[in-house]
Amino acid sequence: MADDPISDHDRDSLHILPLAIIPLRTSSLRRARLVKNVQLDSVIEFFDDPSTGSGHLNIESLPHEYGWPEMPVHPDLKVLRNLAKLSSFDVYSLRVQLRELGIPVNENEALRLSPRKAEELTVYMRDFTRPLIQNIYGTDDLEIQCFEQLVSMLRNPNVKQALQKLTVMAETLSIKVEEIPGFLEDYGDIFLSLSYYKQCLDSIEPTITDFLEWLDQLNTSWQGRSDPQLNATCRVIEDTINGTMAAISGRLESFYRNTRDMWESVSAERFRKVETLIKGYHTTIGGQLCALTVKIQAWARSFPSKNAGGPARRAKFLMTEMRQGIERVRVFETNAPSVAALR
Structure with missing residues (x-):
């Protein structure tokens, strides 16, 4: 508009x-x-x-x-x-x-996503495109700047070996060779979604690491030990953040592994299964990352350096802003589908 x-x-x-x-x-x-x-x-x-x-x-x-x-x-x-x-x-x-x-x-x-964001994610997309390039061209040394470039190369394969591989792939997928680029375009966005979530996770990880280090110090300090409510809040927040980060990382790694394996025995059925499963996790991973990002960015704005804010002010922020709504992060994990289906 x-x-x-x-x-x-x-x-x-x-x-x-x-x-x-x-x-x-x-x-x-x-x-x-x-x-x-x-x-x-x-x-x-x-x-x-x-x-x-x-x-x-x-x-x-x-x-x-x-x-x-x-x-x-x-x-x-x-x-x-x-x-x-x-x-x-x-x-x-x-x-x-x-x-x-x-x-x-x-x-x-x-x-x-905006074109600028898609361009930013090129380095992440390479993890997904490398097995495909290796499968078709026999090498992953090709300079691919974006997924669209890969699709363009497949529209006009100038290597005899690549054309032969594409012909085999088309027969496996029960489609025509000229339909492969369009077929792969449908999945480029799926790979882009995983790249997006991985970048979101990577962007907050350093701040979360700093926050958890401070939280551990608070939890073992005299202030933390002498205040049972503060101590309990520290444990809940720490367990929630650690558990959520581990869950997101584990799922993304599982998706990476399955997309790599997919090209070794590619089939239309396997393609659809991977697509369906990844889409099924969008709301879970998106919700978890959204909650963590909002919380940790609020912390970073309030305490932009390790020396910003005294212990009392930080503890108050923890008990109010950080604690409120943290239970919603746990709900995402409780309602998440089983990742075992991907293995």
């Missing part, structure tokens, strides 16, 4: 949903964003400026703000109440969740 441009930052975010992509009736809401706050609640954000702060409004306050009657419920309020329940606002989770809710979007490209 030309009148409601969506920034690359918003499009690529885990915790920001630009409402311009949702067919709302209220024009000022279409210019706003739905964001996850540090308590992991969804709130309407009308502005966010480093100098003036953020302008947030609870969804249930909208009828009073806009003069909507209690009954019948305004259509925009119905939509926003459903959106507020979503676990993550990343494009891959949104594809699943919006479809389940029957909520359309305003443009076909709204639920795709």
